[in-house]
Amino acid sequence: MKDMKFEYPLEGGDFIKAGYASSSLKKILNQLNLDPDLVRRIAVATYEAEVNVVAHAFRGIMKVLVSPERILIRVEDEGPGIPDIGKAMQEGYSTASDRVREMGFGAGMGLSNIKKNTDKLEIHSELNKGTVLEMTTLIKG
Amino acid sequence: MKIAEIVSIANGKVICGEEQLNTDLTHAFSSDLLSDVLTINRTGILLITGVANLQTIRTAEMAEVSCILLVRNKRANQEMIDLARDNSLVIIESPISMFSASGRLYQHGIQPLY
Ligand SMILES: Nc1ncnc2c1ncn2[C@@H]1O[C@H](COP(=O)(O)OP(=O)(O)OP(=O)(O)O)[C@@H](O)[C@H]1O
Numbered sequence: 001m002k003d004m005k006f007e008y009p010l011e012g013g014d015f016i017k018a019g020y021a022s023s024s025l026k027k028i029l030n031q032l033n034l035d036p037d038l039v040r041r042i043a044v045a046t047y048e049a050e051v052n053v054v055a056h057a058f059r060g061i062m063k064v065l066v067s068p069e070r071i072l073i074r075v076e077d078e079g080p081g082i083p084d085i086g087k088a089m090q091e092g093y094s095t096a097s098d099r100v101r102e103m104g105f106g107a108g109m110g111l112s113n114i115k116k117n118t119d120k121l122e123i124h125s126e127l128n129k130g131t132v133l134e135m136t137t138l139i140k141g
Numbered sequence: 142m143k144i145a146e147i148v149s150i151a152n153g154k155v156i157c158g159e160e161q162l163n164t165d166l167t168h169a170f171s172s173d174l175l176s177d178v179l180t181i182n183r184t185g186i187l188l189i190t191g192v193a194n195l196q197t198i199r200t201a202e203m204a205e206v207s208c209i210l211l212v213r214n215k216r217a218n219q220e221m222i223d224l225a226r227d228n229s230l231v232i233i234e235s236p237i238s239m240f241s242a243s244g245r246l247y248q249h250g251i252q253p254l255y
């Protein structure tokens with residue numbers, strides 16, 4: 001299998017399109033004969049990251065690199081940034097708006113759920129600029 | 142339990158996925174928090190919820206939920222139905238409450254996740 005790259009744009013505030021990128025990626029991964037549980041974990045993690053951009057940032061992009069040993073996903077956004085990443089990682093911590101909560105989100109569980117569903121999670125954030133999430137999932141042969 | 146039986150126990154109406162009424166489900170999870178649904182560790186379950194929007198369907202797609210029971214007269218709109226069909230998801234609408242649906246189904250042997 002050769003390396004494959006995919007990119008999906010993300011739009012802040014758009015709860016109609018939210019999930020489209022993760023869904024498209026999931027469909028591709030399902031065709032690659034990967035372990036179904038691995039595909040599900042990646043789908044959940046990317047969806048959490050995608051919803052975070054929609055809920056908390058202005059716009060972003062999801063960049064995916066599929067190689068034989070690992071799947072690397074970078075979700076970069078332009079947005080307010082995360083002032084305290086340690087705090088944001090805690091389950092229950094959320095700054096989600098009422099609108100986001102009415103949709104069924106905002107429990108403060110997304111980032112820790114991404115961590116649970118990937119092999120490695122790195123978060124970089126700059127205040128008033130944006131946030132970059134890098135998640136790695138290893139493909140065990 | 143067959144999805145058809147879930148429909149009848151919940152006094153529900155099948156909105157899409159009629160072709161799957163014979164599918165057997167063993168476990169259910171009740172929540173109005175999609176964040177919570179995304180943390181479940183089992184696929185092919187019944188989701189009992191009062192949250193009816195497009196992201197309910199997206200969440201079910203990612204978490205690989207098989208069937209969504211919308212309680213207390215929450216309605217699925219056309220976008221939700223289209224997306225559910227794309228993902229072979231069953232949607233049931235029911236007039237009874239989440240507590241009541243959960244209680245009745247539990248009594249009939251549907252098991253909790255946790
Ligand atoms: N891309 C982002 N840009 C800015 N802030 C973010 C971003 N992602 C997360 N955060 C901040 O971190 C907090 C925790 O994020 P997390 O995903 O864990 O929970 P949530 O999005 O609030 O709720 P949930 O994911 O359970 O629906 C958010 O409330 C927000 O303050």
Ligand SMILES: [Mg+2]
Nearest residue numbers: 048052110111
């Ligand atoms: Mg989140």
